[in-house]
Amino acid sequence: MNSHPLSSKVRSLRHRVPSSALTVLPLYLFTLAFVLGPLIYMLILSFMRREGAWGVSSVFTLRNYVRITTPEYLETFVQSTRLALLSTSLVVLIGYPFGYFMARLSPVWRNRVMLLLIIPFWTSSLMRLYGWIIMFRANGILDTVLLRLGLTGEPLKLLYTYPAVVTGMVYALAPFMIYSVYASAEKMDWELVDAARDLGASPVSAFFTITLPLTMPGLFSGVVLTFIPSMGLFFIADILGGNKVVLVGNLIQEQLLKAHDWPFAAALSVALMAMTSLFLYLYRRFTRSDELEGLV
Numbered sequence: 001m002n003s004h005p006l007s008s009k010v011r012s013l014r015h016r017v018p019s020s021a022l023t024v025l026p027l028y029l030f031t032l033a034f035v036l037g038p039l040i041y042m043l044i045l046s047f048m049r050r051e052g053a054w055g056v057s058s059v060f061t062l063r064n065y066v067r068i069t070t071p072e073y074l075e076t077f078v079q080s081t082r083l084a085l086l087s088t089s090l091v092v093l094i095g096y097p098f099g100y101f102m103a104r105l106s107p108v109w110r111n112r113v114m115l116l117l118i119i120p121f122w123t124s125s126l127m128r129l130y131g132w133i134i135m136f137r138a139n140g141i142l143d144t145v146l147l148r149l150g151l152t153g154e155p156l157k158l159l160y161t162y163p164a165v166v167t168g169m170v171y172a173l174a175p176f177m178i179y180s181v182y183a184s185a186e187k188m189d190w191e192l193v194d195a196a197r198d199l200g201a202s203p204v205s206a207f208f209t210i211t212l213p214l215t216m217p218g219l220f221s222g223v224v225l226t227f228i229p230s231m232g233l234f235f236i237a238d239i240l241g242g243n244k245v246v247l248v249g250n251l252i253q254e255q256l257l258k259a260h261d262w263p264f265a266a267a268l269s270v271a272l273m274a275m276t277s278l279f280l281y282l283y284r285r286f287t288r289s290d291e292l293e294g295l296v
Helices: 005-045 063-068 071-103 107-122 125-136 141-148 162-186 191-198 203-230 234-241 248-257 262-287
Strands: 049-051 055-057
Touching: 005 262, 049 262, 063 071, 063 262, 071 107, 071 162, 071 203, 071 248, 071 262, 107 162, 125 141, 125 162, 125 234, 162 203, 162 234, 191 203, 203 262, 234 248, 248 262
Parallel strands: none
Antiparallel strands: 049 055
């Protein structure tokens, strides 16, 4: 006797549900072990107290967070935010036009330009930053060019300065802005711009009324992908700024490796994570975009 088709479908669904649950189980276990677990551990550690050279006392305290509010550490957060805002602004000025015009290129030249942008990522970021040391050091390549052109009369002191750190930040983060803007501009309907021009709009007016609003999601995505990493890229400040530029990332590294104050380092990390989470929340609130939903 043949079974009813509906009952066979129900039995098939019962067999499929456990298999699908087993498929996603490793993902949940990985997230719990390597994402949620360390975050919870860091949060708990931030409320503990340092004991001895390497030890931690399991005594609940708010001392680590109160310590962050002192002028010395608040200034570090302010300096990190200022550097992040400056770097992001320069990246927008460079990356938005680059990504926009890259989307307007022919497919052949577009692929060539994209390849040129990807090639630097084939090498270590540390090696590329040491290349900037060769550029910025006294009597280096940049000094030699400026002296021969007669633009300067003596070698410049560019290395281990604030502008050198900003340059390294812009260099490291500009591709994220370029690709974000390109992704939005490449999907844009260019006939809308042509229609605006046919109706009498100037190129500038057509850009601000058509192009900029349509590419705004990519612009904001690039801002987020630039601003948040620039708050913690301590190795750029170490290599190009020496000890003159101290970011929150440098402070966390110092507390972990030199001061061995793990609870305070955890509190600094939680505060930095709270700042970046607030920025992501404001991004989604004001842009009403879900492009970075997975980051929040």
